[in-house]
Amino acid sequence: MIVAVNKVRLVDVAREAGVHTGTASRALNPAAREEVSPQTVRRVERAARKLGYVPNTLARGLRTSRSFVVALVVPDITNPLFPHIVRGAEQVLAESNYTLVLTDTNNDPKTERSQVAAMRARGVDGFIIATARWKDPVLDELAEAEVPTVLVNRRNDAARFPYIGGDDRHGIEMCVEHLEQLGHRAILHLAGPSDTSTGRERTSAFRQAMRSRRLPIGRAVVECPSYTEQAGADAVNAALERGTSFTAIVAANDLLAIGAKEALAEHGIECPRDVSITGYNDADFMHRLTPAFTTVRVPLNSMGALAAKTLLAWMGGNHPELSAQTLLPVELMQRGTTASARLISHLPTGDRAASGGTVA
Amino acid sequence: MIVAVNKVRLVDVAREAGVHTGTASRALNPAAREEVSPQTVRRVERAARKLGYVPNTLARGLRTSRSFVVALVVPDITNPLFPHIVRGAEQVLAESNYTLVLTDTNNDPKTERSQVAAMRARGVDGFIIATARWKDPVLDELAEAEVPTVLVNRRNDAARFPYIGGDDRHGIEMCVEHLEQLGHRAILHLAGPSDTSTGRERTSAFRQAMRSRRLPIGRAVVECPSYTEQAGADAVNAALERGTSFTAIVAANDLLAIGAKEALAEHGIECPRDVSITGYNDADFMHRLTPAFTTVRVPLNSMGALAAKTLLAWMGGNHPELSAQTLLPVELMQRGTTASARLISHLPTGDRAASGGTVA
DNA sequence: TGGGGTGACACAATCGATTGCGGCAAGACT
DNA sequence: AGTCTTGCCGCAATCGATTGTGTCACCCCA
Numbered sequence A, B: 001m002i003v004a005v006n007k008v009r010l011v012d013v014a015r016e017a018g019v020h021t022g023t024a025s026r027a028l029n030p031a032a033r034e035e036v037s038p039q040t041v042r043r044v045e046r047a048a049r050k051l052g053y054v055p056n057t058l059a060r061g062l063r064t065s066r067s068f069v070v071a072l073v074v075p076d077i078t079n080p081l082f083p084h085i086v087r088g089a090e091q092v093l094a095e096s097n098y099t100l101v102l103t104d105t106n107n108d109p110k111t112e113r114s115q116v117a118a119m120r121a122r123g124v125d126g127f128i129i130a131t132a133r134w135k136d137p138v139l140d141e142l143a144e145a146e147v148p149t150v151l152v153n154r155r156n157d158a159a160r161f162p163y164i165g166g167d168d169r170h171g172i173e174m175c176v177e178h179l180e181q182l183g184h185r186a187i188l189h190l191a192g193p194s195d196t197s198t199g200r201e202r203t204s205a206f207r208q209a210m211r212s213r214r215l216p217i218g219r220a221v222v223e224c225p226s227y228t229e230q231a232g233a234d235a236v237n238a239a240l241e242r243g244t245s246f247t248a249i250v251a252a253n254d255l256l257a258i259g260a261k262e263a264l265a266e267h268g269i270e271c272p273r274d275v276s277i278t279g280y281n282d283a284d285f286m287h288r289l290t291p292a293f294t295t296v297r298v299p300l301n302s303m304g305a306l307a308a309k310t311l312l313a314w315m316g317g318n319h320p321e322l323s324a325q326t327l328l329p330v331e332l333m334q335r336g337t338t339a340s341a342r343l344i345s346h347l348p349t350g351d352r353a354a355s356g357g358t359v360a
Numbered sequence C: 001t002g003g004g005g006t007g008a009c010a011c012a013a014t015c016g017a018t019t020g021c022g023g024c025a026a027g028a029c030t
Numbered sequence D: 001a002g003t004c005t006t007g008c009c010g011c012a013a014t015c016g017a018t019t020g021t022g023t024c025a026c027c028c029c030a
Helices: A010-017 A022-028 A038-050 A057-064 A081-095 A109-121 A137-145 A168-181 A197-212 A230-243 A254-266 A300-315 B008-016 B022-030 B038-051 B057-063 B081-095 B111-119 B137-144 B169-181 B197-212 B230-240 B254-266 B298-317
Strands: A068-074 A099-104 A127-131 A149-152 A164-167 A187-191 A220-223 A248-251 A276-278 A295-297 A325-328 A331-333 B069-074 B098-103 B126-129 B149-152 B163-166 B188-192 B219-222 B248-251 B276-278 B295-297 B325-328 B331-333
Touching: A010 A022, A010 A038, A022 A038, A022 B081, A038 B230, A057 B057, A068 A081, A068 A109, A068 A300, A081 A099, A081 A300, A081 B098, A099 A109, A099 B098, A099 B137, A109 B098, A109 B163, A127 A137, A127 A300, A127 B197, A137 A149, A149 B149, A164 A168, A168 A197, A168 A248, A168 A295, A187 A197, A187 A230, A187 A254, A197 A220, A197 B188, A220 B038, A220 B331, A230 A254, A248 A254, A254 A276, A295 B098, A300 A325, A331 B248, B008 B022, B022 B038, B069 B081, B069 B111, B069 B298, B081 B098, B081 B298, B098 B111, B098 B331, B111 B137, B126 B137, B126 B298, B149 B298, B169 B197, B169 B276, B169 B295, B169 B331, B188 B197, B188 B230, B188 B254, B197 B219, B219 B230, B230 B254, B230 B295, B248 B254, B254 B276, B298 B325
Parallel strands: A068 A099, A068 A127, A127 A149, A149 A164, A164 A325, A187 A220, A187 A248, A248 A276, B069 B098, B069 B126, B126 B149, B149 B163, B163 B325, B188 B219, B188 B248, B248 B276
Antiparallel strands: A295 A331, B295 B331
């Protein structure tokens, strides 16, 4: 019922050129072309062009066990973070005649597992993984099978693969520094999920930045179960309810920051008048919100590109230093959601009395 | 240098179970399982599980010429429009054990061509195409080769494939109606590229809506060469320079609308105080801008899902009505960028004299 | 008791390209 | 003139699974 992809096979080309398929194969393969006389090469090439020959990649892959396909696994393509990584990787891979296929796991470890398995069965040559969880059995399996794999954006606990990410520690450090210079001392951190390296790393960086400035930490870290607006809002509400006071928020992610801002607004707390907020990633639209968000720009495109380059090198035989962790420089985009600290506490009036003021 | 995907082949399973590979194959294939005795099926299954057998999809595909892969081709994954379509399609396909691979053509017809060719050589079972241009030779080739293909979001001139889109005519109609009710009569249309069906369709709908309301058209349609902010800004500047006056803008796309708003702002023209603007698509962040954008919500997820269903049916043998054009209902999201018309002209003072006032 | 079914498997061809090996012929060298 | 290279190409195995056809044993029934 489904017609063949293309009726023209190598034998047809060979017959047209009056040679054996083996010869035709070599003539068409740049790497083996010297084993064939120049005239024959030309005859075969002409025949191939005339017949519109396109090689069957499945058959080739079956024989050579190389497919020139790499899979990029992302947790959620609707997250504005990932399209840029995809773009960067794709451009690099295309130059080397690799095809990039993208699979979205919908943030579900089960889906991730089956997608990776499907891709492996399909003979992809390598993986770029942007879904790494801190403990990630899928990655362990890939490592076990020695499948060329590069981690991007997130890494896992066992550094068995090269990793390309942004310099999270420095990014968070800059946020805290920026806020401190604006006079903030009571700073809340909306932490990312602790099963992601970004969550852990940024939180750890936050603590360190606070400590080194002798700023109080106390209950200033609130973990969010996911990188969503809802989670950000929930976290802020939780902090407010238990009476933590703060004049600034360092969010581990733009979406958390947006959720936080909206939750505050519902309590009549305005940003940046009452509370300053920093995001993370600088998603496309962050600069266009009102006020524009102060956030950390991460070189997503370069990350994707570098991940692809690293993977290409590996697949080309240059086994990389597996524990190589490359951190690309990030940039603090100072915009409208951060302003000088005011001295008053920002708890809703009703809660003021109950406030234990963990962060005074 | 690259290890095999999986050392366990069907012969290994067969040997372990003490049967021939043919038998093992049938035992593992739900469709042919009746041809094998129940005990043998169990023995083979046990052996497969014990050895951790995963079938080699390449080999299978080579023999059966089915890969259970469909390719979704998008022009630009960073355009917030597409991730939702991807999501919708993916969910449906996953249920039928199909794998979705995504390829981004970077808005380049050449890339599109080579990507599609690569996918075909790779034996994908079908295509969902979101990159259709109005004249699109790639689509003609696919039609020629009778490759199962469904168009989504954009279609082409020759309706040789099923198409799933939003009801663009109605969407634009609602914009114009909304603006008219607010008292606008001089309405500018920022048209999409005329090599896309969305551009053509929406423009045509705009003209019709204006005509049927006896509103003046004149030079009210400005074509934008691409769906980008820059193009939107350029178009508005061009209209301003040549002296077209207007109190409202119907943009063919959200990005155009954003660019238009910014260009107006540079001329001191405020939205919605001086000019009302409607967008199209309702990208994720449109409701969060200030003012929130009035725009048309398109059921992207459903479009992707329906496209996938249609394609599945086709690949399953239900040859669809090729010219079936399905339009899903859209919804006008009335928000902050549209307001009552004021009666003054909104040209920059300097230009006022030169204004021919095409739309008076 | 023998002809005809039938169920359960084995055999081997097949998908389309790649590649080690061997053969043949022309030219080089002693 | 005979042997050795060397270049060019054909032969056939191979990748791993699917599937049409063949075979054998067993059973039914006349």
